[in-house]
Amino acid sequence: MNGSTPTPARTTRQRTEVTALLQEVNDFLTAQQLHGLLRERGAKVGLTTVYRTLQRMVETGEVDATRTPDGEQLFRQCSRSRHHHHLVCRMCGRTVEIEGPAMERWTEKVADQHGYTDIAHTLEIFGTCSACAR
């Protein structure tokens, strides 16, 4: 085609195992937790590769990343590819994907009013889910 960055993306055993795990797990986990789960199930994948694979998947939009209040990165494979946010149970980690078109427009409007460009935002909602509240 051309000289731009075509992003290869090869199918390797390790990547297959990481993506397989992500499809089963439905919570936000750290790279190290995911690595631990892979080892538990006998998958021989290096921690470095887990990080690199997640990094790549975040860039391609296949995986969402957030951070704990401590600054640790959390990864999760979300069902919708569109931009969205999360409602997370602080007890069990159960996650609901949410969208807020009006809120999105509001952030852009506010940023624009103050002369800021190249806008990005982070929004996470934490609560206690009904099951954990009982």
Added chain:
Amino acid sequence: MNGSTPTPARTTRQRTEVTALLQEVNDFLTAQQLHGLLRERGAKVGLTTVYRTLQRMVETGEVDATRTPDGEQLFRQCSRSRHHHHLVCRMCGRTVEIEGPAMERWTEKVADQHGYTDIAHTLEIFGTCSACAR
């Protein structure tokens, strides 16, 4: 008096210098940037003390802390004590405090609809301010 935690809080030269700087600067800066500024103005304060002082001020609510998308901590002394959010320049840290009553209500409504209680949320908007966009 008793054995509870009365929170001492002594007045030291170092703490005075840190709080003085925070009152002059009203951008979100990292602990290291603040430490650098202190040294520039000739204040002899150790980096450790800067971290510890900021930590304490965050706990007492005197200072607000956020994180850059990279996970670095940012500190700032905010003018309003009421709940608010920030529009932060990713280049220089210039900050605008913003409120979004409608957005607040929206997060509560969404959380309630999904049966989540005891709601809390984080929202930060990052952009490039007009000066840095130059």
Added chain:
DNA sequence: ATGAACACGATAATCGTTTTCATTTAGGAG
């Protein structure tokens, strides 16, 4: 089947932040 580009992974390096611990200091008691 081949080989060049890509991927793997053990290890070392980064880098922001915290801990350690010996020394200094604030500030109340006498």
Added chain:
DNA sequence: CTCCTAAATGAAAACGATTATCGTGTTCAT
């Protein structure tokens, strides 16, 4: 004012998550 002790300081070391290195192993188009 002097003493005393808990609190504070800070240089250096430890930490912990993430990233870079680089020699080896794999993928896959030809």
